[in-house]
Amino acid sequence: MGGREGYARGDRVWNRRLGIVDALRPLAERISAPVDGIRVYYLEVYGGNKITAASKQYTGGTTLGHRLFDVAEIDxxxxxxxxxxxxxxxDGGGQYFHSEDELTEIAADQEIELAPRLATVAASKLPTGIDEMQAFLTHHLSRTLVALDPDAGGRPEGIVLRTKDRSVIAKARYQNxxxxxxxRAKQR
Known part of the structure; x- marks a missing residue:
């Protein structure tokens, strides 16, 4: 997925060409605030025709989608x-980010689709070599799971790997x- 743009009620400046704010406005207006403090929803907007170079992998047109990937609470x-x-x-990590179980509960409560979950894999089973990781990516995600229409290219960008408690987060990207x-092949 790709493309991010912040917005809050009353914001006056945003890039209207991308359509991100318009795509998220209905969600922002309907989600409920926590009892105490501030809740920050981290979503990724994807698709369209100008958000990222990968937009065409999610739609053949201009449709935008969004998925929740994190939630933080702030006093x-x-x-x-x-x-x-x-x-x-x-900078010192003072934010409280919800665990995977809490994130799933918040997403269900607020009726927000999560970024797809693919599998639970023990860290000791993750590949450590380049060839092996490429095979791992292909095995677990050969086509995007969030295509917005039948004309989408369908090539996924990668997989986010993270521990349930969020102590480790990394993105394995196909392109890399x-x-x-x-x-390596050219150097041989």
Missing amino acids: AATLELPQARIASWR YARTLQL
Whole structure:
């Protein structure tokens, strides 16, 4: 997926050409606020024809989709701190990001589709070599699971690998592994 653009009620500046704000506005207007503090929803908007170079893999037209991939909670008092303390809090990992189980519950409660979950794999079973990771990607995701119409190209961008507690997060991208393998082949 790709393309991100922030928006909050009352925002005055955004890139209207991409359509991201218009695609997310109905969701932003219907989701409920937490009882205490601030909840930040991290969504990825994909498709369209101008969001990223991969847009055509999700739609043959201009349709936009979105998927939730993370949620954080912030104590409202944090925003009253001096700017330097807020930056330090942020840089030091002060945000509370929900666990996989909590994220799934919030998505269901708010009726927001999650980015697809593919499998649970023990860390010791993840490939460590370039060729092996390319095979792993192809085995677990040979075509996108979020095509928006039948005319989508269908080639996936990659897989996000993360532990349930979010202590480790990485993205394995097809393009990176393919490029590395091509460079190796040229050097031989």
